[in-house]
Amino acid sequence: MIDWKKINERFAYRGWRNMIQKRFEMPDGRHADFDVVGIDTFVTIAAFTKYREAIMVRQFRPGPEMVLTSFPEGLVDPRESPEMTARRELLEETGFEAGHITLLKEVRSAYTTERQVILLASDCHKVGEQKLDATEFIEVFSLPLPEFRKMLRQAEDTSFVNVDAGYLALDRLGWL
Incomplete structure (x- = not known):
């Protein structure tokens, strides 16, 4: 693959998430601008009990403006490993x-700086x-394996990372 050359970047917005505007020289010599969301490393924790139950959470997510079902997740503290987090x-x-x-997998996104680390907690x-933190309002529940599989197939109120994490975990556990 021909390398792309970064010409420059600047922060358009700084907050809990940053918006970075990056300019690259493409392989044909032309320049292109991209908006990239700056996000630190996150963990997704595919958590299961010894009774083959998935430990899930429901919480409001401001992007889609709705309550989503997911595995527990969190921002990796710079002083911690993803496993410690x-x-x-x-x-x-x-x-x-x-x-x-x-560790199951590390995932990158096309338009973020995020590294999503998917871990199995067995x-x-x-x-x-x-x-909980002051802005967290989280409902915890467990799903027996048949119901968890059904949730993965329907996946209407969860993210692709959680679907990916679910199937990776089931494969690693030998429960597919």
């Missing part, structure tokens, strides 16, 4: 602790209550 976020958002954490068990 997964353990912390799982406990904070759900009150569950993982017996084992396994042998999860309840150890406490949620400890």
Whole structure:
């Protein structure tokens, strides 16, 4: 593949998410501008109990302006590994602790700087209550395996990353 050369970039907006305007020289010598969302690394935690139940959350998401069903997720603290963040976020958002954490996949997006790290949290068990941030209003629930599979097939109120994480987890667990 012929390399693209970055000419420049500038921040159009800085906040919890940043909007970056990048200009590249394309392989044919022309220049093109792209708007890129600047996002730090996130973890998606495909969490399952030893009873073959998926640990899921429902919470409002401002992008689609609706409540979405997902696995627990969170921003990776720069002082933590993705695995450490997964353990912390799982406990904070759900009150569950993982017996084992396994890296499943890292995903990149075309128009963000985000690195989405998908991890499997297996042998999860309840150890406490949620400890939510001030802007988090999260409902926790578990889905037996047949219902979880049905949710993946319908996938009307979840993101593609969560569908991907679900199938990767089921494959790793040998439950497909």
